[in-house]
Amino acid sequence: MTPHFRTLRQTAMTVAAGMLAVAGANTAAAATMGPQIAAQTYSLRAFGTLEEQMRIIKDAGVDYVEAYGGLGAASDARAVLDAAGLTAISDHVGLADLRADAANGLASVIARQRTLGNDTIVMPYLVPDDRPADAAGWGALGRELGGYADRLAEEGLTFGYHNHDFDLVAVDGSTGYEIAIAAGGPNLKAQVDVGWAERAGVDPTALLQRLEGKVISIHAKDLADPADPGPTAGGREAFGFDFAAVGEGLVDWDSVLPAALDAGAEWFIIEHDFPPDPFEVISTGQTYLAENLPEPAPVPLPAGLPLLAGGLVGLAFLRRRSR
Secondary structure: OOHHHHHHHHHHHHHHHHHHHHHHHHHHHHHOOOOEEEEEHHHHOOOOOHHHHHHHHHHOOOOEEEEOHHHOOHHHHHHHHHHHOOEEEEEEOOHHHHHHHHOOOOHHHHHHHHHHOOOEEEEOOOOHHHOOOOHHHHHHHHHHHHHHHHHHHOOOOEEEEEOOOHHHOEEOOEEHHHHHHHHOOOOEEEEEEHHHHHHHOOOHHHHHHHOOOOEEEEEEOEEOEOOEOOOOOEOHHHHOOOEEOOOOOOOOHHHHHHHHHHHOOOEEEEOOOOOOOHHHHHHHHHHHHHHHOOOOOOOOOOOOHHHHHHHHHHHHHHHHHOO
């Protein structure tokens, strides 16, 4: 074999192998994409130190979390998450913090996300004084949130609005929440809390269907059956009713999960406001979702890639035969 042919053959085989390796890696990566499971760290706020809380989440089989202000300074929270082997996928930031930072171009809010390493911010709650009284007020709120969403989008960040039951009050044939989401424009997204929708008497499946294309995630939260609360029930002393682990309550998950996927949800975030045992609640939710969410389909190789790689290998073989 001449040096020229040897070099050609080696180069061709190296290129072909590299292309197949990259394609295989991309296919493997694509196979891990799709609906993902996370836990909202707020659920563990009453259980030990931050390090102990994150260890519970990890031991329960969950690798991703949604943060909130109670985790403290972003650098400290990031260090704890890294030590536990957890990744933040979103962060709850209150309306008061958004308003306080608005004059600064949301620089502090953005910096917090950069440190945490996530790309999504969600406004989680309206204090009573901030809850609109009519359709005009809900529209004004939506436009305010849409302004934050537009600014954050310029930084590559997604911004969503999370509901409770009071956001789902009936207003002019709709709900306050839906009016606000619609008024916020294309960059304002929805994080639907399924448990609070159930509590409000709003069919969560129908709500998700009406918000199709706007939903980025759901809070996977169940409502305990008063007649048979079960071992994961908790919250009665605070709310007058109980939440439950996912799959152990009143929510029709067989209907909700497909509707959430159709609406665009990529993250299914386990939450229970007053879990009697956070490990049991999170592990039960993780198991239920893992068993009932569809497996992501692998992305096929580009049609011409195997042919091109095979041609390069074949060329090298022919060159070798003709030496």
